[in-house]
Amino acid sequence: MASSTAIRELQRDLEDKANDLSKLQKDIAKNHQVRKKYTVQLGENELVLKELDLLNEGANVYKLIGPVLVKQDLAEANANVRKRIDYISAELKRLDATLQDLEEKQNSKKDAILKLQQRIQSLQAGKAKA
């Protein structure tokens, strides 16, 4: 009986760990998605910067704020776009670090689960023999 309760405990443990693992995996997937979005935005901003550079002085630049097109200064627009690009790159780097973290945690969780499973198996085998 003691062995069976031990087994049950181990199994509960296994379930918990499995849940954690699935949560971790979801986090990783979300991280991937956000990263993708940021990457696309970064690309777009770089394109805009290129075009802005091609504009000669005096050309009118407008910014769409809601339903309104607001006239903007070329220099100001340039600065804004550059700042946005930096911001996005920083975000990407942060996300990368988090992703690494999450992946490491996931691996360790997997190992723990495997060990648990082995223990359970050995216990069960022992119980079966006895």
Added chain:
Amino acid sequence: MEEPAKGTVTPFASMFPFDEAKKAVKRVEDAIAEKLKELERHKQFIADNTNLVNLVSRLPDELHHDVMVPFGKAAFFPGRLIHTNEFVVLLGEGYYAERTAKQTIDILTRRGKALDSQVESLKVNIKDLRAEASFFGSTAAEAAEGLVEIREDYVEKSYTEEQSKSEKVDKKVRVEDDEYAHIMSRLDELEKEELAAEGDNESDEDEHTNTAESDNESGEDECIDIVGSDNESDEDEQTDAAKRGSDIHEYNQTEATFNNFASQTHLETRKAQKQTKVENLSVEALSNKFHHQLDTTDQPNCTGLTVQPVPKDDMSSSRSLTQIKKSVPAEKDLMLPGVKEKLEAASSSTIEVPMWTPKSRFDSSKAFTGSIVEHLSNIEKNSQNQTVTSSQTPVRASRPGFDSSKSFTSSIVEHIDNMPTSQEQTATSSQSPNAQPSKPVSRFKMQRR
């Protein structure tokens, strides 16, 4: 041909479970579908872009255009497009710029180029995914078929055991067996012919040469027989030469079967030996030594030769022996021809002996390899022809390491280059006999290459 080599047989199904392989295929296919959708979207963008460029280029042609302007959901009213050269272009990220038509077109073309590059990368991605999917698919199919992966340890044995070349071989074992049986039967036929021929040719000379040769052959069985047969008659040698040429062609074809032959020839050579009175004894004795030597001595000489154990010079109980040994390594075939050639050259076996030694360096073996190949082909043809050839054939057939011969080819080629250098070392006398081998070698090269 199958040596009882320890090995593992793993069915593909166990290594790549069928179900999992299928799942992998499905996963990859899903990814491919996604990428294809993306590709479609991008293509759409590019099409829109091109239309826009055309429109923008046409607008500034007129000062104003009369158009029907949509009004709400279900009405139009006639209107006019003015300021036909001013465009407010979206640069991205909510930024717009006022530009002229020409400038707008420039912006649009640049955007189009960026899109094109994206499409290209997508296509490459899809191609990779497709390759992956096909690989998975083929693996799944193989697993389903029950394909088996056979791994055998590489055991250094006598030439007959070349089969045990340990290499990962994915093969259908049955096919080999069939070939083997086929080859065996052929060998038997040849052997009979040879026996008949040998009986006639036996003579004192033969004994003499046989002993010398037998030493060499014994190690390689094959070699000995051939040598013995060669010694038996000069005539045979001539015919052999002719045959060699033809044999070479056969050789190529029979390469596959050669392996089987190797084992067979081994048997045949042994039989041939028996015919010669003295030879038998000496040969057998030598063969024993040889085998022993072969087993012990690796084919260090035959670097190129993989399968056949190269009898080392160490054995050199008799010069011929040592020589033969070396040639034996996979090159056995080579050696035989080499040996034969030497015999034929009418130079005393002694000459050959010195040749052999250099060959043992493997360089010499290389030279032989070329010649040996010829013999193989001869062997096959010999079955019908003279005893000499027949004797040769048994020798050839016994080339256990047909593969080795194959391997030789590659090595031979290399060696051939080395040969000149090695030959120089060994003996100039051997040069002349070597000349012959070089010929076959070239032929061999051609065939192989």
